[in-house]
Amino acid sequence: MKTSGKTALLFTLYLSQGLPFGFQATALPVLLRDKGISLTTIGFAGALALPWFFKPLWAPLIDRFWSARIGRRRSWIIPLQTMMVLTMFSSVFIAASGSIPLLLLCIFLMNLCAATQDIAVDGLAVDILQRDELGPGNAAQVAGYKAGMVLGGGILVWLSARSGWESLFLGMAALAVLPLIVILCHREVEPDGSIVSKPPKFSDFISAMRNALQSPKAGYFLLFIATYKIGESMIDMMFKPFLVDNGFTVQQIGLWVGTWGMASSLIGSVAGGWLAARISIVRALFLAASLRLIPLIGELWLSTFVPTAAQVVSVTVAEHFFGGMLTTALFAFMMSRVDKKIGATHYTVLAAIEVFGKFPGTVFSGCLAENIGYTGLFSFGVVLSLLVLLLYFPLRESTSPPKMNI
Numbered sequence: 001m002k003t004s005g006k007t008a009l010l011f012t013l014y015l016s017q018g019l020p021f022g023f024q025a026t027a028l029p030v031l032l033r034d035k036g037i038s039l040t041t042i043g044f045a046g047a048l049a050l051p052w053f054f055k056p057l058w059a060p061l062i063d064r065f066w067s068a069r070i071g072r073r074r075s076w077i078i079p080l081q082t083m084m085v086l087t088m089f090s091s092v093f094i095a096a097s098g099s100i101p102l103l104l105l106c107i108f109l110m111n112l113c114a115a116t117q118d119i120a121v122d123g124l125a126v127d128i129l130q131r132d133e134l135g136p137g138n139a140a141q142v143a144g145y146k147a148g149m150v151l152g153g154g155i156l157v158w159l160s161a162r163s164g165w166e167s168l169f170l171g172m173a174a175l176a177v178l179p180l181i182v183i184l185c186h187r188e189v190e191p192d193g194s195i196v197s198k199p200p201k202f203s204d205f206i207s208a209m210r211n212a213l214q215s216p217k218a219g220y221f222l223l224f225i226a227t228y229k230i231g232e233s234m235i236d237m238m239f240k241p242f243l244v245d246n247g248f249t250v251q252q253i254g255l256w257v258g259t260w261g262m263a264s265s266l267i268g269s270v271a272g273g274w275l276a277a278r279i280s281i282v283r284a285l286f287l288a289a290s291l292r293l294i295p296l297i298g299e300l301w302l303s304t305f306v307p308t309a310a311q312v313v314s315v316t317v318a319e320h321f322f323g324g325m326l327t328t329a330l331f332a333f334m335m336s337r338v339d340k341k342i343g344a345t346h347y348t349v350l351a352a353i354e355v356f357g358k359f360p361g362t363v364f365s366g367c368l369a370e371n372i373g374y375t376g377l378f379s380f381g382v383v384l385s386l387l388v389l390l391l392y393f394p395l396r397e398s399t400s401p402p403k404m405n406i
Contacts, residue, residue: 039370140273231361233361269324
């Protein structure tokens with residue numbers, strides 16, 4: 001398969017994963033705040049994304065069990081994508097009932113399906129991408145996910161202002177059908193073109209993970225993954241309630257943050273892939289992380305007064321652009337260090353560490369904002385993002401993938 005075909009396949013599959021998370025991360029905080037829900041409660045709503053953190057617990061099952069007739073990765077992607085479509089369609093009727101608890105349960109189930117499907121899709125990406133394809137491949141990964149977030153947290157939210165929340169979930173279900181059709185038509189082969197080989201044993205997973213942890217600079221590598229967006233996550237979670245408290249409407253925020261911001265993030269993701277393909281991935285990481293500080297400082301500045309629409313849009317677009325660039329560079333770095341024999345599990349562990357790093361900032365951001373204010377919270381986030389840059393120096397000394405023999 002040509003590189004363009006691989007990137008198109010990955011873009012489509014990751015798009016469906018971004019739909020529910022886009023709604024949760026962008027639209028849900030605005031919806032809850034608009035209904036008078038406290039900042040602390042909104043922050044803890046981030047727990048709906050817990051499946052993304054705990055997925056390493058069942059990742060070995062994805063690498064271990066499959067149907068040879070269907071394909072190693074398709075055996076999981078097809079049923080999980082089907083379940084995601086059905087859950088989204090069920091949410092249409094729950095939204096019509098007005099039950100917030102049941103709606104939150106459906107979002108949790110969507111995340112569970114998406115997180116588990118992500119294990120198989122990550123494994124598929126590790127299987128089919130060559131080293132020189134990691135830049136465009138990871139750009140497609142992040143861009144597809146961001147495109148799903150644009151749709152689930154932006155465009156569909158904006159349209160739902162006219163036709164109700166039911167139409168939002170109906171639109172999500174319709175969009176999720178496309179990746180299902182694509183993966184049904186895809187013929188899966190092993191990276192070398194052969195039929196699926198013998199499944200690895202569970203002892204192989206343990207041995208591979210032990211070797212990875214013992215590789216040079218592994219501690220700095222894992223620390224960077226765990227902390228690179230902790231400051232950004234706490235600012236991003238509370239920036240939308242901040243806008244609500246300053247008089248902006250749900251539709252305005254959905255358009256600015258969920259659509260224009262995410263579209264900018266998509267472009268930034270492509271730029272990050274281009275950058276990672278032309279300079280060393282570690283240098284791309286440092287450059288993107290440095291540029292990301294500019295809009296974070298801009299959001300801190302906006303918190304000191306009542307901002308105008310133009311100021312909000314400018315900072316939002318910049319923050320999402322550089323954030324997308326940074327995410328793509330990091331994912332390319334992670335994938336370059338993965339053992340393909342246990343690709344789904346290894347990459348899933350790294351991705352879970354990345355999610356876990358953002359989790360405390362997201363969940364406790366509301367509590368912090370209520371105690372130290374938006375300006376205090378945003379200042380803390382900027383300081384944390386600045387400190388992460390110090391990890392560049394040990395990382396630049398170890399850029400080759402760890403050797404993992406199993």
